[in-house]
């Protein structure tokens with residue numbers, strides 16, 4: 001485990017204390033990076049019309065990302081677990097409504113309330129178990145399913161995040177898919193150690209092509225689209241869906257070839273059960 005990563009040093013509500021929160025008003029490099037990533041996340045939302053949208057900022061912190069939303073004419077609501085960060089946002093006199101909340105507990109909004117969501121440098125925190133009662137799989141699912149519910153059916157949610165490894169990407173995307181989202185990863189500047197940025201682009205209303213990743217000259221921009229379970233089955237060309245009639249027949253044939261005792265096939269073999277007792 002690397003102790004260089006903030007999420008391994010302390011839980012977020014402790015790590016983002018008054019001292020850390022101050023950096024978001026004083027460290028110009030940090031501010032520039034946050035603003036740039038927020039602009040890119042909003043671009044990836046692909047908001048089609050020139051009008052104000054109602055956007056969630058998940059892990060809104062000091063309100064830098066919220067200010068970018070404001071500059072572009074949008075209304076926003078921000079959630080964060082750190083009171084020190086939210087205090088800085090209040091000092092900044094942001095226009096968005098601020099809520100002290102742990103994303104891992106799910107979002108407390110009515111269905112279909114928001115046109116989109118952005119999140120900057122927050123998602124990787126949900127992969128940690130900071131308390132004995134924390135289960136990252138359950139927390140990610142609670143988060144994504146409540147997010148799916150409170151977005152409109154044509155909305156996108158864009159997360160810039162810092163995955164620690166490929167298992168973490170798999171953990172996050174699998175829970176997002178399970179919650180009903182389509183989408184995938186857009187990796188900007190994939191060959192640059194410094195500029196490389198991961199954006200998880202989630203969609204509520206079906207599988208659309210992902211926006212192009214940014215790249216420098218020779219680099220090959222990269223994106224990885226994932227499909228949800230139903231789509232995956234549609235694409236299983238030539239392979240049998242598990243527990244389907246063909247899958248059972250193939251399995252029985254295989255076991256016969258292995259010399260195992262196999263019951264003869266009847267008209268009931270592989271028939272879906274009615275579910276009645």
Ligand SMILES: C[S@@+](CC[C@H](N)C(=O)[O-])C[C@H]1O[C@@H](n2cnc3c(N)ncnc32)[C@H](O)[C@@H]1O
Nearest residue numbers: 012059061062064065081082102103121122125
């Ligand atoms: C890098 S900061 C984001 C900064 C923010 N975009 C801004 O403009 O200041 C990451 C934020 O994620 C928040 N965070 C981490 N885990 C969280 C959780 N489980 N629930 C809510 N917020 C969380 C932290 O408190 C922190 O403010």
